[in-house]
Amino acid sequence: MIERDVVIIGAGPAGLACAVKLKEIGVSDVLLVEREKKLGGILNQCIHDGFGLHNFKESLTGPEYIERYVERLKKFNIDVLSDTMVVNLFQDKSMILSGPWGRERIRAKAIVLAMGCRERTAGAIGLAGSRPAGIYTAGVAQRLMNIDNYMVGNEVVILGSGDVGLIMARRLTLEGARVLMVLEKLPYSSGLPRNIVQCLEDYGIPLYLKTTVTKVYGKARVEGVEYVSLDDDGKPIPGSERFVKCDTLLLSVGLIPENELSREAGVEIHPITGGPIVNDTYQTNIDGVFAAGNVLHVHDLADWASMEGELVAEFAKRYLEGELSKAKRWIDVKAGKGIRYVLPHKISGERDVNFLFRVDSPYKNRYIIVRDKDRVIKKRRVINLHPAVMENINVKSEEMKGIESLEVMVE
Amino acid sequence: MFDVGIVGGGAVGSAIAYELSRFRLKIAVFEKEPDVCFGASGRNSGVLHAGFYYRPGSLKAKLCVEGNKKMREWFKLLKVPFKATGKVLLAFDEDEVKELYKLKEIGDANGVEGLEVIRGRDKVNQICPGAGEAIACLYSPMTGIFSSYLLTIALAETAHQNGVKYFLNCKIVDVRKENGTFKLKDQRGERYECRWLINSAGVYSAEFSKIVGVNGYKIYPCRGEYLLLDKALAPLLKMPIYPVPSKEVGGALGVHITPTVEGPILIGPSAEYIDDPEGYESTPEIMNKLFEEGYKLWPYFKKSDVIRSFSGIRAKPVPPGEKSFFDFVIKEEESIPNFINLVGIESPGLTSAPAIARMVREIIERKEKLLIKEDFEPRYLRGERFEELSEEEKERRAKEDPKWGEIICRCEKITKREIIEAIENPLSAKTLASIKYRARAMMGRCQGGYCMPKIIEILEREFGYKPEDFQLHKEGSWLFSGRMRKDD
Numbered sequence: 085m086i087e088r089d090v091v092i093i094g095a096g097p098a099g100l101a102c103a104v105k106l107k108e109i110g111v112s113d114v115l116l117v118e119r120e121k122k123l124g125g126i127l128n129q130c131i132h133d134g135f136g137l138h139n140f141k142e143s144l145t146g147p148e149y150i151e152r153y154v155e156r157l158k159k160f161n162i163d164v165l166s167d168t169m170v171v172n173l174f175q176d177k178s179m180i181l182s183g184p185w186g187r188e189r190i191r192a193k194a195i196v197l198a199m200g201c202r203e204r205t206a207g208a209i210g211l212a213g214s215r216p217a218g219i220y221t222a223g224v225a226q227r228l229m230n231i232d233n234y235m236v237g238n239e240v241v242i243l244g245s246g247d248v249g250l251i252m253a254r255r256l257t258l259e260g261a262r263v264l265m266v267l268e269k270l271p272y273s274s275g276l277p278r279n280i281v282q283c284l285e286d287y288g289i290p291l292y293l294k295t296t297v298t299k300v301y302g303k304a305r306v307e308g309v310e311y312v313s314l315d316d317d318g319k320p321i322p323g324s325e326r327f328v329k330c331d332t333l334l335l336s337v338g339l340i341p342e343n344e345l346s347r348e349a350g351v352e353i354h355p356i357t358g359g360p361i362v363n364d365t366y367q368t369n370i371d372g373v374f375a376a377g378n379v380l381h382v383h384d385l386a387d388w389a390s391m392e393g394e395l396v397a398e399f400a401k402r403y404l405e406g407e408l409s410k411a412k413r414w415i416d417v418k419a420g421k422g423i424r425y426v427l428p429h430k431i432s433g434e435r436d437v438n439f440l441f442r443v444d445s446p447y448k449n450r451y452i453i454v455r456d457k458d459r460v461i462k463k464r465r466v467i468n469l470h471p472a473v474m475e476n477i478n479v480k481s482e483e484m485k486g487i488e489s490l491e492v493m494v495e
Numbered sequence: 496m497f498d499v500g501i502v503g504g505g506a507v508g509s510a511i512a513y514e515l516s517r518f519r520l521k522i523a524v525f526e527k528e529p530d531v532c533f534g535a536s537g538r539n540s541g542v543l544h545a546g547f548y549y550r551p552g553s554l555k556a557k558l559c560v561e562g563n564k565k566m567r568e569w570f571k572l573l574k575v576p577f578k579a580t581g582k583v584l585l586a587f588d589e590d591e592v593k594e595l596y597k598l599k600e601i602g603d604a605n606g607v608e609g610l611e612v613i614r615g616r617d618k619v620n621q622i623c624p625g626a627g628e629a630i631a632c633l634y635s636p637m638t639g640i641f642s643s644y645l646l647t648i649a650l651a652e653t654a655h656q657n658g659v660k661y662f663l664n665c666k667i668v669d670v671r672k673e674n675g676t677f678k679l680k681d682q683r684g685e686r687y688e689c690r691w692l693i694n695s696a697g698v699y700s701a702e703f704s705k706i707v708g709v710n711g712y713k714i715y716p717c718r719g720e721y722l723l724l725d726k727a728l729a730p731l732l733k734m735p736i737y738p739v740p741s742k743e744v745g746g747a748l749g750v751h752i753t754p755t756v757e758g759p760i761l762i763g764p765s766a767e768y769i770d771d772p773e774g775y776e777s778t779p780e781i782m783n784k785l786f787e788e789g790y791k792l793w794p795y796f797k798k799s800d801v802i803r804s805f806s807g808i809r810a811k812p813v814p815p816g817e818k819s820f821f822d823f824v825i826k827e828e829e830s831i832p833n834f835i836n837l838v839g840i841e842s843p844g845l846t847s848a849p850a851i852a853r854m855v856r857e858i859i860e861r862k863e864k865l866l867i868k869e870d871f872e873p874r875y876l877r878g879e880r881f882e883e884l885s886e887e888e889k890e891r892r893a894k895e896d897p898k899w900g901e902i903i904c905r906c907e908k909i910t911k912r913e914i915i916e917a918i919e920n921p922l923s924a925k926t927l928a929s930i931k932y933r934a935r936a937m938m939g940r941c942q943g944g945y946c947m948p949k950i951i952e953i954l955e956r957e958f959g960y961k962p963e964d965f966q967l968h969k970e971g972s973w974l975f976s977g978r979m980r981k982d983d
């Protein structure tokens with residue numbers, strides 16, 4: 085069986101950045117595996133701009149952003165196997181690759197999981213009514229329109245205010261469809277505030293909060309939907325049912341990290357993020373298996389996914405060199421009051437950590453606190469906190485000296 | 496002129512076509528939908544019933560027990576995925592235990608093999624891990640699970656391979672009998688003729704009977720909703736778990752938990768009478784109820800395990816409130832010779848299909864001698880599953896043909912070669928659902944999010960589909976309103 089030093093599974097922003105970084109820091113035996121013909125992951129279908137503001141200090145489209153990495157990939161002569169799917173992953177870090185070229189089992193010393201995420205479907209949210217054509221998840225519609233050149237419908241209702249849905253509201257409008265409304269069951273949007281402005285408000289598309297679709301009509305093609313207002317407990321308010329005629333329903337109701345392979349290999353998955361449980365070296369419970377990007381937790385910006393890929397490259401290198409000493413003990417990081425999740429999930433206390441977290445609902449004028457029981461390690465004032473925006477807080481190893489527990493919370 | 500015209504290409508119609516294709520007969524199947532498994536035959540529990548629910552001596556009892564045996568041969572010939580899982584009915588109190596004994600008695604009288612009432616919590620959990628607090632169970636070793644839509648497709652395609660003509664998108668709207676010949680007309684005005692006419696129109700069987708001129712039947716559509724759980728839970732469930740049958744709706748077996756041969760777990764079906772014979776809907780109330788009732792029977796899943804919901808519609812010959820036993824109607828109508836009516840073929844209709852087909856053949860044989868066709872090929876020559884091959888064989892194949900190496904559906908790991916075989920199906924069924932049922936793509940946890948665009952690309956590049964050619968399932972279920980950009 086062929087053995088490689090590092091195999092990266094998935095060539096989206098995270099996997100690409102990780103591959104380039106590994107080469108930059110001197111790891112020579114790297115294989116990047118991607119199931120699509122084209123590298124770049126989700127960004128290939130994101131033809132709008134706004135990518136790269138952090139990493140390249142300019143606003144690029146998705147494909148342009150990817151091109152920057154692909155150029156460097158070529159320059160470094162990095163070994164890429166595209167059109168190749170990792171179909172099985174095993175605990176011993178071997179895996180089966182399959183593509184039009186054939187099928188083979190290989191092994192790696194270190195693996196970086198960078199498989200991205202998939203969309204939550206109509207079935208998963210228990211969408212009621214009939215099952216006509218014309219119900220698309222927003223990402224699938226984005227791909228069908230932007231890559232495959234198909235128009236998915238004319239009169240559109242969007243359920244869920246995730247970013248992909250917001251971006252598609254604008255895209256569909258520009259292409260001549262009528263986007264009638266965006267419905268969101270929560271009292272706030274789950275997409276970035278700037279997308280609400282740029283994709284809905286600028287085009288006069290209404291966003292109805294605390295509202296959801298209760299029934300889909302149409303046997304062959306969508307003919308309309310019934311929607312209702314929700315009370316503070318999220319229960320439908322009787323009598324508030326309304327009907328709107330449409331031929332298309334787009335769903336933007338959440339992304340799920342793609343961890344079937346990880347599970348198969350025995351990687352432990354976190355119940356909230358849906359991604360692997362990792363320590364402060366981004367290693368999973370399996371030695372030498374790392375995770376970065378949307379496979380770990382859903383990022384709101386591609387730039388962050390890439391940065392995570394680069395960070396993981398550093399840890400993978402040190403792992404190969406045997407320098408990533410095992411921690412004497414692991415401290416579980418607790419997501420305290422107001423926090424939905426925080427990453428990494430385990431820390432050694434011996435390393436600087438940039439904690440990444442999301443809040444559980446919007447807050448104004450609060451403190452983010454990192455503490456060990458009653459001892460406050462770090463405290464930072466924030467004006468606005470929104471669940472759609474990933475936040476971070478840096479803590480140095482000196483600040484964590486002697487800690488016994490660690491909790492991040494909003495106060 | 497056809498010797499036999501079969502109206503309805505579901506499992507029953509196609510089983511009859513398969514059975515009759517052994518003989519030198521010209522046979523036509525008329526199906527109003529664009530494919531054969533869009534009716535009840537693609538929307539059910541997929542359980543090979545043993546036969547202990549039905550009144551001894553009834554057609555249901557006899558045909559189910561006979562079908563259960565014969566079907567095992569068919570599964571092999573037709574490459575239909577089947578698992579001899581056995582099944583349990585759980586009892587949670589002494590009243591229910593009494594019901595178990597009653598059912599065992601019925602089953603014994605019907606000739607069902609191996610039925611056993613098992614008492615004691617531990618023993619029940621030994622037979623069926625996860626049975627929880629049940630104090631007793633009826634264990635039925637002859638029960639199993641299979642893929643009902645693959646059965647229907649394999650029957651139809653094998654019948655087709657043996658010369659049966661399938662007319663899809665062909666709804667028979669008018670029938671006249673003149674000089675011993677049935678003259679049929681479809682919705683487009685096309686005409687067909689046959690000497691024998693068989694009504695296997697499922698939930699429309701009473702309506703079709705009327706079209707032919709036999710009144711007096713009525714079908715009351717009764718919807719059964721299901722939830723489908725992620726196949727990651729499959730290792731936890733060895734066999735179908737049923738409650739003691741519901742007393743609310745006549746003939747309904749109660750919400751059960753059933754493994755499927757593909758892996759996902761079914762919860763359902765509910766039982767609601769509705770007006771629309773095609774009201775395939777999921778409703779919030781029932782989805783909640785299924786979740787709760789399912790959880791009572793088998794508390795090993797959570798909301799996020801639900802990957803989709805769907806429903807099927809029973810062709811019940813009795814109205815709401817009627818709880819007495821009612822049987823299949825399978826007979827040649829005296830008033831219209833050579834017209835064979837099949838009405839009220841609800842559960843165990845799938846299990847009974849081979850026996851129903853045998854009965855229909857015998858009805859014909861009473862009047863004419865059927866001549867064996869020497870070159871009849873009983874085996875289904877398609878439908879191989881790549882994922883089930885050994886790793887060595889997979890590697891060998893992937894070298895041999897790039898289409899074996901290219902994986903199109905990542906959830907079910909379906910290769911491009913399998914997708915293309917499904918597209919090139921002999922019935923020329925052209926919908927996306929036809930590909931889904933044949934290749935199992937778009938059925939897993941991502942529900943086509945990954946592979947649907949890839950399948951669209953194959954259809955466009957290799958089969959020349961235009962935007963307007965894409966259809967999800969029923970007529971009118973268009974996917975695209977056109978191109979985005981006029982220039983390419």
Ligand SMILES: Cc1cc2nc3c(=O)[nH]c(=O)nc-3n(C[C@H](O)[C@H](O)[C@H](O)COP(=O)(O)OP(=O)(O)OC[C@H]3O[C@@H](n4cnc5c(N)ncnc54)[C@H](O)[C@@H]3O)c2cc1C
Nearest residue numbers: 094096097098119125126170199200223377378385386389
């Ligand atoms: C539909 C959608 C639209 C988005 N739009 C925006 C946007 O407009 N702006 C923005 O900033 N962010 C957007 N995002 C956010 C996204 O979080 C990041 O921008 C980024 O794509 C995440 O990078 P990644 O590398 O982790 O994952 P991905 O980009 O998803 O890349 C994962 C890669 O892994 C490959 N892969 C997966 N499994 C296997 C396997 N078994 N074998 C081989 N290869 C495999 C995939 O094909 C894919 O190329 C969007 C996300 C989605 C899902």
Ligand SMILES: Cc1cc2nc3c(=O)[nH]c(=O)nc-3n(C[C@H](O)[C@H](O)[C@H](O)COP(=O)(O)OP(=O)(O)OC[C@H]3O[C@@H](n4cnc5c(N)ncnc54)[C@H](O)[C@@H]3O)c2cc1C
Nearest residue numbers: 503505506507527534535536539542667697719844845846
């Ligand atoms: C919820 C549910 C669960 C079930 N579970 C089981 C089970 O576990 N085990 C079991 O053995 N059985 C089960 N059954 C019963 C079984 O599914 C049916 O008995 C069986 O599928 C009936 O087959 P069919 O061919 O008669 O009907 P269908 O599959 O409905 O076929 C009838 C066909 O006729 C066509 N048609 C109607 N009118 C016309 C016309 N005028 N012209 C042309 N075509 C027409 C329809 O389009 C349809 O395709 C279940 C049924 C339901 C609803």
